[in-house]
Amino acid sequence: MPDDNLKSIAKKSAKPLRVAVLVSGSGSNLQVLINAMQAGALPIEIVGVISNREDAYAITRANDAAIPVAILSHVASGKRMGIKNFETHASAQLSAWQPDLIVLAGFMRVLSGSFIDNAPAPMINLHPALLPAYKGLDTHQRAIQAGERHHGCSIHVVTAELDAGAVLTQALLEINQKDTADSLQARVQQGEHQLLPWTILLIAHGIIDLNNPHNDAESSYLPALPLKLWLND
Ligand code: GRF
Secondary structure (H helix, E strand, C coil): HHHHHHHHHHHHHCCCCCCCCCCCCCHHHHHHHHHHHCCCCCCEEEEEECCCCCCCHHHHHHCCCCCEEEEEEEECCCCCHHHHHHHHHHHHHHHHHHHCEEEEECCCCCCHHHHHCCCCCCCCECCCCCCCCCCCCCCHHHHHHCCCCCEEEEEEEECCCCCCCCEEEEEEEECCCCHHHHHHHHHHHHHHHHHHHHHHHHHHCCCCCCCCCCCCCCCCCCCCCCCEEEECC
C-alpha cells in the first residue's frame, strides 16, 4: 500500500542504512561508497567489510577508513578456506554487524543457496554485463565477440542461481569499434561507480523495495525495474 510505503521510506531515511560489503579485489566500488558516506552524500554506515582474499587492496581502503574488516581466506593450517568454512565465518560476522543490506562488490566466490537464504539482510550484487545477457565471467570479451552494440553493468538481488535474481538497475553504454575487452572493462567500471551509489540511494529511500524487487504491486506508484542509467562517453 502507498501509505505503508511512505512510512517505510520515512523510517528508512531517518537513520543510515547499515551496509556490509563483500570484496575480493581492488575495492574501487567500495571506495566510491566510502567517499559518498564520508561526504554525507549517501545515507549509509558501512558496518564492515569481508574479504575472501588477504591480498585484496580493498582491505587497505577499509582500514584507511577505520571500517572493521574480516579477512576470511585461510584456515589455521594455511590452506585456502573451502566455501562452507568461509560461509560459516561470514554468517557469524554478518550477524554480529547486523546489516540492513549486504553488497557484493567485486566478490568472486559463488555462495550457496542456504547462505543466501539465511543471510541477515537482503543481498545485492554488481555484475559487469546487461543481465540476463552474459552471466558469469569474461563478459566484456564475450559482448565484443558477439558484436553487441550495447553493454554495461547490472545490480541484481542475489539468489541461489548465479546472476539470476531480479535486476534492479543497469548502466548502459555503446560499444565503440575501437573498444577492446580492457577498454570496455574500464568504461563499464566507471559506470559501476555511478550505478552502485545511485542504487543504494534508491534502496535507502524506498524507491527500490527489496521486498518487492519488481515494484509490480497493483497499488505501487513506483516505476517498474530495472531502472536504467545511460552513460555518456
Ligand atoms: C568490478 O568491475 C565488477 O564488475 C567485477 O569485479 C570488479 C570489482 O572491482 N565483478 P573493484 O574491486 O570494486 O575495484
